[in-house]
Structures are given as structure tokens and as C-alpha cells.
Amino acid sequence: MKKIKATALFCTTLLGISISSCKKDYVPQTDLAYDVVVDGATASFKVTTKGVTGYKWDFGDGTTSTDAAPTHTYPGKGKYVPTLVASVNGKTTESSTVLRIAKTSPVKINDNSLADWDAVTKDVLPLGSKKGIFRAVKMDYDGNYIYVYGEIAAKKSDGTIFDFYIDSDNNPGTGLATGTFTDGGYDILLEGQLFVAGVDIFYHNGATQQAFSFAQQSIADAYTVGTVKEEGGILKFEMRIARGKLKGLTGSGARFGIQVTKSDWSVGLGSAPDDGGPSYFLDMSE
Incomplete structure (x- = not known):
């Protein structure tokens, strides 16, 4: 299956503060970035920011995780928006990205099983x-x-x-x-x-x-x-x-x-x- 790698990097905010855009003279207090590797309907998440604690993942399909580097299999084809809320150096931050999962099949042709x-x-x-x-x-x-x-x-x-x-x-x-x-x-x-x-x-x-x-x-x-x-x-x-x-x-x-x-x-x-x-x-x- 084709693997797709995406990186989520955002100008992030403290929860409860609304910022409509990342202005040139604005220095964000925290950044939260993670990589996503998609293999079929399975996505593997890896946070690349240092000093992160308190992971709260919402995979965008009604399921969640508190793992640092979770792997999640989506239920089928579609567009999903996984979101991570975590603490970066003591400050609560949120990041999201968009994943598009293509049609996959549950059939494995070489597993000696039907x-x-x-x-x-x-x-x-x-x-x-x-x-x-x-x-x-x-x-x-x-x-x-x-x-x-x-x-x-x-x-x-x-x-x-x-x-x-x-x-x-x-x-x-x-x-x-x-x-x-x-x-x-x-x-x-x-x-x-x-x-x-x-x-x-x-x-x-x-x-x-x-x-x-x-x-x-x-x-x-x-x-x-x-x-x-x-x-x-x-x-x-x-x-x-x-x-x-x-x-x-x-x-x-x-x-x-x-x-x-x-x-x-x-x-x-x-x-x-x-x-x-x-x-x-x-x-x-x-």
C-alpha cells in the first residue's frame, strides 16, 4: 500500500484565546508539531516538538488516545481531522491537520486465511x-x-x-x-x-x-x-x-x-x- 507522510505544524494558541491569523510580528508562546505517516487506513502519529506532556488525541472519527505516539486505523474512506491537545513547556496547546483516507480492502492475500x-x-x-x-x-x-x-x-x-x-x-x-x-x-x-x-x-x-x-x-x-x-x-x-x-x-x-x-x-x-x-x-x- 502507498504510504503518505504529512507534517502538522501550526501557529498555536493558549486554549481560550482566539487568534485569526499568524502575524509577522507575533511570536507564538508555544509550537506543537507532529508527523503523520498513512499506510492504507492506518495512521501513525509522532510528535516532533520537545517538552510535550499530557497528550490528548482526538482522531476525528469519535475515538481518542492519550499515547505519546499512537497508531490508529480509520473505519474507511473519508476526510478526517485529527487534533492533539497537549502541554508544551507547561502551556496547553492544540494542533490539527487534515487526513484523507483512500478506499482500502481488508483482504490480505498471503496470510493463509480466508x-x-x-x-x-x-x-x-x-x-x-x-x-x-x-x-x-x-x-x-x-x-x-x-x-x-x-x-x-x-x-x-x-x-x-x-x-x-x-x-x-x-x-x-x-x-x-x-x-x-x-x-x-x-x-x-x-x-x-x-x-x-x-x-x-x-x-x-x-x-x-x-x-x-x-x-x-x-x-x-x-x-x-x-x-x-x-x-x-x-x-x-x-x-x-x-x-x-x-x-x-x-x-x-x-x-x-x-x-x-x-x-x-x-x-x-x-x-x-x-x-x-x-x-x-x-x-x-x-
Whole structure:
């Protein structure tokens, strides 16, 4: 995740005294400064002024702390104004700054756990009569990645073939416009035995939008399979797709449709959402 460092340095005042501006001939009795390092939704605060005691932090989201150098995780995207009230060389002083927290995801792809997906409740793909072996599909995203969670009634050793149809620019005027899923023009196809040999990456290159024609790409680190677990006949898995690696995925939204097929291509095993209907729109405008 991208880390952002900010420094809060203010012309400060004794509490109860109002000063509308820092005039050139005014020498403040106390200065209170601190650095803030933001990593995702977590901010780490460090006071740089000497002689400070009696720390009282208000993080701007209804929570507080009296630690000298606190670390605080914000509840989500938004603008927050953390404020510190403290004593500097015996004089009570206040300083504030503005933090903007970007969209983050609770998903950790390499923690050998799927429990973090319990916190993902917004983007749950609808499963209908054609779901087949699908039992659940969720999605999430942040500035760098799109995350996918799935449950299918299968085993890793089955070699199930996955097809991920992606309308990466959310533009029905580009990409494959006919076929499995409606409401999109599918620019990208990820296809293969996800748990055995991985998937290949294809970009649509048909002369028309009705031509099912995709050219294979060689793109390193475009996707990563995370934790995979087999429990009670259900195969649970997670993966992430690098938004900056595949064309069009850095925009404000994309459409997704997923199909699974038997390892010898003989039988279609399911679809999420139902094939023949609209794909799922992942709104990434936050």
C-alpha cells in the first residue's frame, strides 16, 4: 500500500484565546508539531516538538488516545481531522491537520486465511438457477488490486477450468459484445485451470464486436492466487488482479462474469452470475 507522510505544524494558541491569523510580528508562546505517516487506513502519529506532556488525541472519527505516539486505523474512506491537545513547556496547546483516507480492502492475500473476507459484504455476486457448482462469489478492490473470493463444490485435483470475462473499461462499445454475458463488451478473458496450471490472459482482437477472437498476452504478475482451502467438499479460494497490469482496469468500474467448465471442456459446470444475463458491475468510483 502507498504510504503518505504529512507534517502538522501550526501557529498555536493558549486554549481560550482566539487568534485569526499568524502575524509577522507575533511570536507564538508555544509550537506543537507532529508527523503523520498513512499506510492504507492506518495512521501513525509522532510528535516532533520537545517538552510535550499530557497528550490528548482526538482522531476525528469519535475515538481518542492519550499515547505519546499512537497508531490508529480509520473505519474507511473519508476526510478526517485529527487534533492533539497537549502541554508544551507547561502551556496547553492544540494542533490539527487534515487526513484523507483512500478506499482500502481488508483482504490480505498471503496470510493463509480466508477469514478477512467475512468483512466484505458489499460486492456479493448474485447466484441464480445456472450457478452449478458455485456456492459463493465476492469481490473487493483498492487502488491497486481487484480481489475475488469463491466457493465451488469441487476439488483442486479436478482441474476445473475458469473463464473470467472482464469488461475492463465498462464500455459496451469495445470488446466482445455477444456471447455468455450481456450488458458489456468484454475486453479481457482470463482462462485456464486456476489451481493446477493458472490462467492465460487474452485481449479481444476481433474485427467486430461479434467475433469471438482473443489474442494471448504475456503479462507478468497480472494476477495472484492466495489462500486455497478444501473443506467438506467445498473448495474455497481467493485471488487478486493487478489493476495497473491489465488494460482499462484503472477506471471507476468494470463488469465481471465467471464460468467454470470440466477439465476436458466436455461440460459446463456453472456461471456467476447466470450466463445469458447481465454480468456483475464492480463500482470502483470510491
